Amino acid sequence: MIKKEIITKYVDLALNIGINLQKEQILVIMSPVETAPFTRLLVEKAYELGASEVIVHWSDDFCKKMTFTYGKKEIFEEMPAWQVDSLMYYANKGAAFLSIAANDPELLAGIDSEKIGAYQKTRGQTLKPYYDKIMVNELQWNIISVPTLAWAKKVFPNANDDEAVNMLWNAILKSTKADTENPIETWKNHLSILKEKMDYLNNKQFEKVVITNSLGTNLTVKLPKNHIWASGKDVTQSGIEFVANIPTEEVFSMPHKYGVDGIVYASKPLNYGGTLIEDFSITFKDGKIIDFSAKSGYEALENLVSIDEGAKYLGEIALVPFDSPISNLGILFYNTLFDENASCHLAIGQAYSSCIQNGDKLSSEEMEKVGMNDSLTHVDFMFGTSDLSIVGYEENGNCENVFINGNWA
Known part of the structure; x- marks a missing residue:
């Protein structure tokens, strides 16, 4: 069982080092429904840090798979304007954006590739104004991850469900240095080491x-x-x-x-x-x-x-x-x-x-x-x-x- 204090350190790390959330700033979180307990910790901590508002955009792998399995190709060739309008509304208000990347690695295995291709192209075209802001660092953004069962079982196929999730939690917390005594200070040191390599290449x-x-x-x-x-x-x-x-x-x-x-x-x-x-x-x-x-x-x-x-x-x-x-x-x-x-x-x-x-x-x-x-x-x-x-x-x-x-x- 993962200790709550380490999870809390991970939350602090995401908001203080990752996003560097400012007082009175809006935070938008993109989260799978399966990671809701962790996402709620992010929401609570963000408000404690002074966020003016926290908005969560939920996604669900099961519903996504059903849509790709049974939906006609035509529905993947357009994207409702409200989806990009929502992101652009908050981006234009100076929001920070935090995404939890925790999808099933084989969610769409066996799905018609034309549907997937249409979806990826449509999404890229429709969300380009938002991604353009990301690519020029107009706003703060961060990606972290939290275990989901399907993902954990793919990584650790020989473990039972609970073991697989706990093993993936341990791997994530170690990878992110959230399991150290003071993750924020550990990260400051880590970033300074990366800067040395960066400076070397820039000088060359x-x-x-x-x-x-x-x-x-x-x-x-x-x-x-x-x-x-x-x-x-x-x-x-x-x-x-x-x-x-x-x-x-x-x-x-x-x-x-x-x-x-x-x-x-x-x-x-x-x-x-x-x-x-x-x-x-x-x-x-x-x-x-x-x-x-x-x-x-x-x-x-x-x-x-x-x-x-x-x-x-x-x-x-x-x-x-x-x-x-x-x-x-x-x-x-x-x-x-x-x-x-x-x-x-x-x-x-x-x-x-x-x-x-x-x-x-x-x-x-x-x-x-x-x-x-x-x-x-x-x-x-x-x-x-x-x-x-x-x-x-x-x-x-x-x-x-x-x-x-x-x-x-």
């Missing part, structure tokens, strides 16, 4: 990096001029610090839209929209995806890269040491929030404007000119391994090892 301003490993990955990633590496801590345009992901172990930037060449092999499955994509590879030429393969989930991968033209290019490169706290747990979470922080990863789709100088002020034409990708989607997939090599090349031709055997050189 590599022109490109070359990535190789024994899976067969051989990828050259060009970086735009004046690119910026970021780490765990972000700052809103109004100057409020926040941490978008808890946990986070990454230092990340953007590839040049047209500067990616070669092949990359995924080192972990990708849970995309309730479908697992496993044992897959992607081939790039001049930045564009020209080929891909997958042992399972091929249609889901095909849907992903077909959402729009920008989904055929990359928007993020993130470096995470193989010898990191989450990786060392030896657990495959089937949840990108955790798996991406156990492995170097790339993201298909939209780039973060904070990863290039004055990125939030660029027009669409200027974004294209500097090599910043624009898309309706942003989906991370993992490529880090224990033998990963990353070599950075400066504009003058000098090179140096960034990663050796999966870890910082």
Whole structure:
């Protein structure tokens, strides 16, 4: 049984370090109904911290599966305006947004891929105004996770229900450092370490990096001029610090839209929209995806890269040491929030404007000119391994090892 005091520390961590909730600020929480007890703790604590209002948008995996199972394709080709209007209403009032990512990894296994593809595309198009605010750090946002039974059983299939949930709770609390004596101070120290790596890369301003490993990955990633590496801590345009992901172990930037060449092999499955994509590879030429393969989930991968033209290019490169706290747990979470922080990863789709100088002020034409990708989607997939090599090349031709055997050189 997980002690309530540790759960309370996790709640405090999410609101104080993750969101950094301000007095008299509105908080919007996106939560599965299955995590309601934890969500209610968030609501109570947010009001104690001085929130002016807390709104919860509930979701339910069972109802979602029934809709996808029995609903006609046409209902996934449009999204009610009130759903985006609600998010934009609170975003325009300066709200902070906290999401609990805890879905069943195989929720939509066996569902008609055309329905899933239509849903993902429609959602991306309709919610773009909201996601644009996220990508330029106009508001505070944070993603955390809480165990659900279906997810816990996927991660720990040999345990009984209660054991599986408790084991996943323990893994989450350890990954997020919520089980330490003072999680908030632990996180401040952790963020300072990530900043050291970030500063090193920003000072180097590599022109490109070359990535190789024994899976067969051989990828050259060009970086735009004046690119910026970021780490765990972000700052809103109004100057409020926040941490978008808890946990986070990454230092990340953007590839040049047209500067990616070669092949990359995924080192972990990708849970995309309730479908697992496993044992897959992607081939790039001049930045564009020209080929891909997958042992399972091929249609889901095909849907992903077909959402729009920008989904055929990359928007993020993130470096995470193989010898990191989450990786060392030896657990495959089937949840990108955790798996991406156990492995170097790339993201298909939209780039973060904070990863290039004055990125939030660029027009669409200027974004294209500097090599910043624009898309309706942003989906991370993992490529880090224990033998990963990353070599950075400066504009003058000098090179140096960034990663050796999966870890910082």
